[in-house]
Amino acid sequence: NDRDQDRLTAAALFAHGRLLFRQQKLADALTRYERAWRYDPAGTPILMDIVPLALRLKRNDEAVRYAIIAAENDHSDIERLRRIASLLRQQRQFPRALKLYEIIDKIQRAQPVDFSYLALQLELGKLYFLTDQAEASAKVLGLVKTALHNPEKYGLNDQQKKQLEGKNGATYLVIAESMLMDGKGADAEAMFREAHRVTPDETLLAFRIARTLENRQQPEKALEQLDIFLAAKTGSQGTAPFHLLERLIKQQFKQETEASQRYLEKLLELQQADPKNQSLTYQLAQVQFARKNYADAVKLYDALLAGKPTADAYRGVISVFVTRLAQIVADQPAAEQFKWSADQKDQWQTLTKHLTSFVGDSGSLDPLGEDLTDQVLNDKRFLSQLLGQLRAQLSLEVSDEPADENPAVAKPAEIEPLAITAGLIAVRGQQWDAADAFFAKALEAAENKPARVLEIWGMQMLMAEQFERSAEVLQQAVEHPNINNKRSFFFLLAGASAMADQTDNALAAARQAIDLSPKIPRIHSRVGWVYYHARRYPEAEQHYRALITKFGSEYNSSDTRDVLRQARLTLSNLCVLQDRLADAEEWLEEVLDEFPEDIGAMNDLGYLWIDQNKHLHRGLQMIQTAVTAEPKNIAYRDSLGWAHYRLGNYQQAVKELEKAAGDPEPDSVILDHLGDAYFKTKSLEKARKTWQRALDALEEDAKESTR
The missing domain is CATH 1.20.140 (Butyryl-CoA Dehydrogenase, subunit A; domain 3)
Structure with missing residues (x-):
């Protein structure tokens, strides 16, 4: 079956990789290892060969991608899991980092609660907080809170306690905010007081306590604390104190008109006493504007703009x-x-x-x-x-x-x-x-400095899809005697001219850009793109192949690798258009070798396989991964529906294809697929109507192409 065939293919690829490695053909060996893993992801040990070999070849970004996958699949090395989780957190991939920390927590749960375990709980709490999981955050940080209150019980020395507290007591603030989000105002206040103990600030503490009192539905006491903060005339917390003031007044005065008037009066009183407070002045201006007191609002905005103008x-x-x-x-x-x-x-x-x-x-x-x-x-x-x-x-x-x-x-x-x-x-x-x-x-x-005006003019017309106007403006730029650096203008002119169906002019501009910057891959890629847009597919393929040959061995620039990734995706599409499906698959395989989680390549390769009744289960899995990553992507949703159709899951196919066809102007291919799925579920009238819509869309596409 498919799975047996995939495992056999993986074994052959891995064996070939070993042979190439012994022959010191390291780059080819790496490709075989990467593809072997993809054909048999359960063969996780293969990842242990990929990561060091990629590092040896100085393909560091590629190594990191596979190291992350390895960490998510092989949990035997706790320290490696910690390093990868920390890396993901630094890259702000919070959900993915959280997943790894949860795995570490599960492994270490039976161990004694010591400094290492508490540090893990702190990271978990922060990540739950950053992913809007207040209850989970409060729960795990509760243990950290208990340990900081009773360090001897958990064997913490002074240095470890200080490290857990964080710089300036930052950990107490994280715990407090987490508790506040979870509706635990009293616990939050205790943590804010602990932060104050580490870094004393009576004014700031008053504001923080006011927030906890609001949480506990005690507006009078909250206002007393907020008044302490406001009397200090500080703008350190931006407009947050004034929004808090508004909410507290609304809790006091149930009639909206009365509350609104009282809030305005309070802001006026505060602003008169502290006219240089920008946050206060801005909030008062916003309130005056909302109340249609336009003249008063303008005076306040003008005062702000006369000082330090803000957006x-x-x-x-x-x-x-x-x-x-x-x-x-x-x-x-x-x-x-x-x-x-x-x-x-x-x-x-x-x-x-x-x-x-x-x-x-x-x-x-x-x-x-x-x-x-x-x-x-x-x-x-x-x-x-x-x-x-x-x-x-x-x-x-x-x-x-x-x-x-x-x-x-x-x-x-x-x-x-x-x-x-x-x-x-x-x-x-x-x-x-x-x-x-x-x-x-x-x-x-x-006058003599025209570059900026011409760039804005040309770009604005290009983005507005006024391609001929854009091309005319950019042509002025490349011909202007007072513009010295014309590379970007030639590059933009190539794009505008191509979109205006001025192919010869576009090619000339693209080649001029290359002459001015022969070492920049993105500039080189423009020629292939122009040929592709003009449907001169053989020339487009020739140029994209030459681009990969010229820059394929350069791994020191992420932009270069992205340009080559896009080139391979385009080459795959070119091969599909010429009915060379095996070549199309190979280009997508090459993308996935280097970028194993590229969802676009996953979807495209999965769809090609499904459409040929090949690798049905693995194709479905790849497409499902793409849909999970981008659930609103209509193309991915169509692929998923078609995969279910090929597997005989006709009801599920209808469900997914109806979502894909929900666009106001659905694609003719999507409608054709949906009609087929309706037919298989014996919804014959729906099938007939949907096929008719597909025909109508196809005819409209033909008219648009002619235009």
Whole structure:
């Protein structure tokens, strides 16, 4: 059967690897070992040959990948398990690290509770906390708490106790937070007091105790402690104390209106006594904004921006002006022409000034955040007025006022960042001609330093899928006499030209980029990608093969290895398109040799096997691993459904394929698979309708391809 065949293949590969090792063909031996393990994962001892050999070949990243797998499968070496678990924790792979620490805990549970065991419990508690498992965290940290209170009982010397306490009593804080999350306010307070004993801070202790009292539903006592903290006029805890204050007041005053007013009054009182507290000022500004006290909110935001400007302060003040002006626009009848008062013109100018200060230097609207960006772009009437104001300030449209009498006209030094900001907004608002005009204005203002403007302009159009516009802009960049470093522009131009179906221009640009940076694999990969996009598959394959030959022996760069991984995945797809399935499988096997947990390669190889009725059980297992890692990935879900179909699990196939076909515009292949599964479960009408949908989708794909 399949499993016997896999074990036999693994044995042959391992034996061949041994032979190659004796012949000092170490790289080939490593590949055989890696593949032997993959065909028979139960043969864990093979991993003990892989890790040292990979290290000997200085393929360190590869060695670490297999060392982690070895640790998860072979629990005989506790110290190795600890090292790998610690490594995973450093890499912030918390769930995986936790799994190993749980294995160590299970092995050592019968041993005496000593310093080593307590240190393990501390790590477990931290990881439970980091993975939002408050109850489990509190439980294991409870033992650490007991040991720290009674060190003699557990044989802890002073040095060991201090080590368990952590720097500045950090362990007590972890235990306290864990207890607090688990609803154990009294225990949390005791731990906060222990942390205070190690690192005294009366003010901070008061805030922490207030939090525990809130947890115990004692708002009056909590407010007494919080008042001690607030009287110290410190901003060390950010806005957390003021959010706590709001919750406590709401516990005191059951009527929302009364609680809201009392909270505002308290914040005003605190801010008057401590006007330099940025966190307090920001929180008060947010409250005033929420209560539609816009003028008061703006004054507070302005005070923050006059000191040390923060992203939150910029987003706040921009939100105020967008909200106010959008309301004015909404109140104006659509048929009437806008007549802005002097005050409203000032508001527009202030808004554009803040927008420019915040996003003009970044070259992106991302700093605004998703919600604020949507607020700006989704109101089309407001967006139109905003772009009109920007055009007026940049003198891009006729104004009723002479330029020297129009205070809105930007000064020369302000034009470039203002025009870039306007261009960014226009692109996101899909106002392509306006965007080009704004960026052209920025380019004019940049004079002899055009690189930044052209890069932002070209990238924005590329990301907006305006490929021809992007290519035109990037062509300007590569031809501009005042730009010296043109490598990135040629690289981007190759991509934009390819997407605009200008293949010859794309290839020329990609080769120019290679000439400027002949030693960078990612630059080299662009030529193959252009051929692939143009469906010139033989040339694409030739170039990707040459890329692997040229850089395949370089293991000192993770980026190089990633480029080669992508090249092999693309080569596999190229072979599928040419019906060379054995070659396609081999390229995926090579990816998995080096990256044994690459879920994309697992899914693709599993699907190829399943579709050919090969290695059905192992293919299903690989696809299931991919789905577990990315449950929302439609392609992986389709593969899983098709695997169940091939194995005769038709009801399960329907279940998985229905999930895959849940997309608003499902792929024709997915629909075809679902129709087959319906047919096998005798849901004939569903099968007929689904096959018809598959045909319709296939026809639409053909039309789109022609376009």
